[in-house]
Amino acid sequence: MKLPNSEEIVEDLAFFDDWEQRYQYIIDLGKSIPPMDENLKTDDRLVRGCQSSVWLVSHDQNGTLQFQVDSDAVIVNGLLALVMAAYNDRTPAQILDFDIDDYFKQLDLERHITPTRGNGLRAIVARIRAIAKAKK
Amino acid sequence: MTSPSGILNSEQIRAQFPILHQQIEGKPLVYLDNAATTQKPEAVIQAITDFYTQCNANVHRGAHHLSDEATRRFEKARDTVADFIHAGSRKEVIWTSGTTEGINIVASGMAQRLQSGDEVLVTEMEHHANLVTWQQACVRSGAILKIAPIHDNGALNTEAFASLLSQNTKFVALPHISNALGTINPVKELTALAREKGALVLIDGAQGVAHGNVNVTDIGCDFYAFSGHKLFGPTGIGVLWGKEKVLQDWPVWQTGGEMIAKVTYECSTWGELPNRLEAGTPNIAGAIGLGAAIDWFMSLDLSAVQAHEQALMASALEQAEAFEGLKIIGNAPNKIGVLSFNLQGSHPADVGFILDRQGIAIRTGDHCAQPLMRRLDVPGTARASFSVYNTLEEVDALFVALKKAQSMLA
Numbered sequence: 234m235k236l237p238n239s240e241e242i243v244e245d246l247a248f249f250d251d252w253e254q255r256y257q258y259i260i261d262l263g264k265s266i267p268p269m270d271e272n273l274k275t276d277d278r279l280v281r282g283c284q285s286s287v288w289l290v291s292h293d294q295n296g297t298l299q300f301q302v303d304s305d306a307v308i309v310n311g312l313l314a315l316v317m318a319a320y321n322d323r324t325p326a327q328i329l330d331f332d333i334d335d336y337f338k339q340l341d342l343e344r345h346i347t348p349t350r351g352n353g354l355r356a357i358v359a360r361i362r363a364i365a366k367a368k369k
Numbered sequence: 370m371t372s373p374s375g376i377l378n379s380e381q382i383r384a385q386f387p388i389l390h391q392q393i394e395g396k397p398l399v400y401l402d403n404a405a406t407t408q409k410p411e412a413v414i415q416a417i418t419d420f421y422t423q424c425n426a427n428v429h430r431g432a433h434h435l436s437d438e439a440t441r442r443f444e445k446a447r448d449t450v451a452d453f454i455h456a457g458s459r460k461e462v463i464w465t466s467g468t469t470e471g472i473n474i475v476a477s478g479m480a481q482r483l484q485s486g487d488e489v490l491v492t493e494m495e496h497h498a499n500l501v502t503w504q505q506a507c508v509r510s511g512a513i514l515k516i517a518p519i520h521d522n523g524a525l526n527t528e529a530f531a532s533l534l535s536q537n538t539k540f541v542a543l544p545h546i547s548n549a550l551g552t553i554n555p556v557k558e559l560t561a562l563a564r565e566k567g568a569l570v571l572i573d574g575a576q577g578v579a580h581g582n583v584n585v586t587d588i589g590c591d592f593y594a595f596s597g598h599k600l601f602g603p604t605g606i607g608v609l610w611g612k613e614k615v616l617q618d619w620p621v622w623q624t625g626g627e628m629i630a631k632v633t634y635e636c637s638t639w640g641e642l643p644n645r646l647e648a649g650t651p652n653i654a655g656a657i658g659l660g661a662a663i664d665w666f667m668s669l670d671l672s673a674v675q676a677h678e679q680a681l682m683a684s685a686l687e688q689a690e691a692f693e694g695l696k697i698i699g700n701a702p703n704k705i706g707v708l709s710f711n712l713q714g715s716h717p718a719d720v721g722f723i724l725d726r727q728g729i730a731i732r733t734g735d736h737c738a739q740p741l742m743r744r745l746d747v748p749g750t751a752r753a754s755f756s757v758y759n760t761l762e763e764v765d766a767l768f769v770a771l772k773k774a775q776s777m778l779a
Contacts, residue, residue, distance in 0.1 A: 252394065252726050257777055260719075284718040284734045284749065305748055306716035307778060308723075 236265065239318040239336065246340050255341075256308065263311030269303035280356045285309050287353040291364050297322050298365060302357065312345055312354055316361075325365035333358055377669070377677040379760045385410040385665075386758055396728030399763045399770075404548050404576060404707055404754035405732050406598045409662070413602060416661035420654050428653055429627065429644075443653050446660025447643070450608055453663045454593065455584040460642040461616060463609040464651050468575040469498040471594030471609030472542070474646060475571050476502040478620035479540055485511030487539040490568070492517045492525055492554075493744050494547040497737040499573040503542055512539070519744065523550040523699030531562050538568045545577025545593075549736035549752065550699025551682075551707030560589045569615065575599055579666075579756065580705050581675050591615050597655060602662035606655030609646070616642055623648035674757050678705055681755040681764055688768045694775060698750045709736075709750040712771070715778045717751040723774035724751075729767055 237245065249255045273290050280287045285306035292299050300321050302313045319336055320328050337343045345354055383389055386408045391398050400408060420442060426435035428443045444459075451459045465471040483489070489503050489512055507514045515538075517530040525543075534541070541563040546553050556577075560570045574595035577583055585593045592615070597606040611619065621628065621639055625648040630638040639645040685708045689697050698709040712720050721733035734749045735742045742749055753767055 253773075253777070256723070256726065260777060284721070285716060286748075306718040308719045 236262070236314055237318060239315075242315055242318050243336075243339050246342075259311035259315075260307055261311070262314040263304075263307040263309070266303065266310050266314050266317075267301075269301055273301070274303070280353045280360060285353060287313065287357050289357055289360055291361070293368060297324055298328065298361075298368065300361065304353070309354065312342070313357065315340065315342070316354065316358060320361050325368040328365035329362060329369065377673045377757065379677075379758065382669075382758050383760075385412070387411065387414070389758060393728040393730075394726055399729045399766050401753040401755065401759065401763065401767060402730045402732050403579070403756035403759070404551075404599070404752065406604065407579060407601050407756050408758070409601055409603070409658075410665050412665045413658050413661045417603065417654050417658045420657050425654075427650055439653060442657045442660075443651070446656045449660040449663050450610075453583070453667065454578075454608075454610055455586045456610055457586060458613060461610055461613050463611065463616070463643050463646045464656055465594070465607040465609050466605055466652065467596040467598070467607035468573060468594045469502075469607075471592075471607055472498055472502045472571065472573065474609055474619075474622040475592050475594070475611070476506040476542075477622065479569075480506035480509045481620050483507070483510035483512040483539060486537065487512040488515050488535065488537040489513070489540045489542070490515045490517060490530070490533055490538055490563070491541075492530070492543050493519045494523070494525065494544060494550060494552060494741055495542075495738065496544065496548050496573065496575065497739070498575070499542050499544060499571075500738075500740065503540070513537075516740075517543075519552075519741075520701075522701050523547065523552045523745075524701035524703070525552065525554055525559075527555065527559065530559060534562060534566045534568070536566060538563065538566050540571070541568045542571045542573065544573040544575070545583070546580065546705065546707075547699070548576050548707070549738045549741055549750065550701065550709055551576075551704040551754075552699060552701040553703045553705055555703075556590065557588050564589060576706065580678060581671050585610055597659035597662065600659070600662055601666060602659035603655045606652045606659050608659075613642065616646065619646065621648075622646055625649050627651075669757065675705075677757060678755055681759055681761065682706070682708070684761055684764045685753065685755070685767070688764065692768065692771065695771070698745055698747060706754055706756075708753045708755075710753075711747060711750055712775055712778070715775070717749045719778055720751045720771070720774050723777055724767070724770050727770040727773065729770045731767075 274288045278288045287304045290301040304310045319331055388408050424435050424438035426439040428440040447459050447462050450462045491503050493516055504514055515533050517533055518526045520526050545556050556572050563570045570590040571592035572590045574593045578595045578600045591612050593610045595608055598604040628640055628645050628648040630640045689695055694713045696711050717733040731753045733751045
């Protein structure tokens with residue numbers, strides 16, 4: 234399936250009124266992320282959370298950054314899909330301008346992006362921003 | 370707190386834990402993360418409050434009433450610990466910040482004594498606190514770290530353990546109870562085997578203390594380390610117990626105030642036990658809180674506590690075995706307090722998350738035991754761990770919530 238963009242996600246998630254539907258949506262998103270080639274899952278691409286691991290691959294394509302992500306946990310994968318909707322196929326300047334905290338707040342998912350959460354999501358965001366900064 | 374039949378009155382016990390009476394995500398909190406830390410009864414919270422509101426002062430040095438009273442309560446807590454673990458004397462009870470610091474005191478001292486070719490034996494089920502410490506002591510000293518294997522069910526392979534002991538074995542460190550699997554080790558027998566070879570023995574008691582009576586004299590070990598916060602006490606306080614004749618000339622850990630006898634610009638001499646291993650102002654409120662926690666725990670009928678925890682474990686195991694698609698990780702015949710498991714096809718972090726949304730607190734991850742997770746070939750586990758205030762209804766709630774997690778993640 235084609236992954237929704239960030240506006241569609243905000244709209245979709247606003248539609249659900251209970252946690253079960255919301256998280257079912259995130260789980261389904263997580264499952265729809267194409268799995269990363271195992272050969273790409275090297276240690277230098279690994280962002281280790283204490284509970285789950287995330288791999289990040291990036292490349293520059295005509296001035297926009299393309300990311301591929303994968304996690305061993307499906308909910309984290311779903312949350313990564315939300316992050317990808319915001320960052321993928323954007324210019325470094327667009328990435329650096331994007332307010333990810335506000336976005337997660339709009340999604341009512343800010344608890345997942347807090348530094349205390351051991352899922353590696355915050356670390357992925359930091360790494361994506363560092364890549365964008367280096368390209369700018 | 371027990372009825373005449375020795376059955377624990379859970380309601381009376383739960384009433385003493387203010388934190389348990391709250392809702393998470395609109396559902397009653399079911400706290401099943403007791404192997405990480407236990408909750409605190411009113412008696413402990415009150416003892417800490419009383420210290421700060423009645424007699425806060427530094428210990429051992431004030432020439433005034435408050436300091437005398439603070440010192441009295443602080444040292445009384447040491448006596449409480451000594452009685453609780455059946456120490457030979459109060460001098461053998463060293464306050465630490467927790468199990469990890471206790472093990473570090475022993476491992477850093479041992480690193481000064483180990484020589485190239487000496488061996489240190491640990492097990493495959495160690496928490497990192499009892500593994501990385503010894504690994505680093507071996508790196509510093511040139512000693513060799515040996516690992517006693519476990520069976521697939523999570524029980525220690527005692528034959529292999531025995532065969533790894535030799536005249537070269539200078540130190541053996543092992544857990545009383547595995548934090549990741551709940552396996553109870555036969556520490557008395559294993560200690561005897563190690564002592565036969567002349568090795569010193571440390572028991573990591575982080576999980577051992579909260580499930581009943583610990584008797585260090587009976588175990589026969591040289592050191593026993595534990596944390597207050599897993600025993601209904603505050604965080605930041607723990608105990609290293611050691612035999613007096615071993616501790617009295619143990620290399621000092623930190624240096625500074627409190628631990629010295631005489632100081633000149635050129636050199637210093639060390640004080641007596643227990644002070645020589647307790648540099649600086651101790652965690653006074655923590656020690657007093659831990660004393661109150663032990664008093665509280667000892668006021669229970671400990672055989673009823675064990676019976677209650679075994680009943681919780683039995684129910685959890687029965688429901689886990691009947692649960693299609695659930696794999697129990699670690700099912701040693703002798704285990705307590707911990708049910709580690711995975712749902713087939715699901716990452717433990719996902720399972721833990723869906724349980725959290727239903728008010729159920731468990732731990733997921735590698736449980737600070739990465740080599741053990743590799744040995745068991747799992748990325749981690751979901752771990753439900755039980756304590757005296759948990760109920761059979763809560764065990765049932767865990768499995769209802771797990772059904773939902775399974776269907777959502779399928």
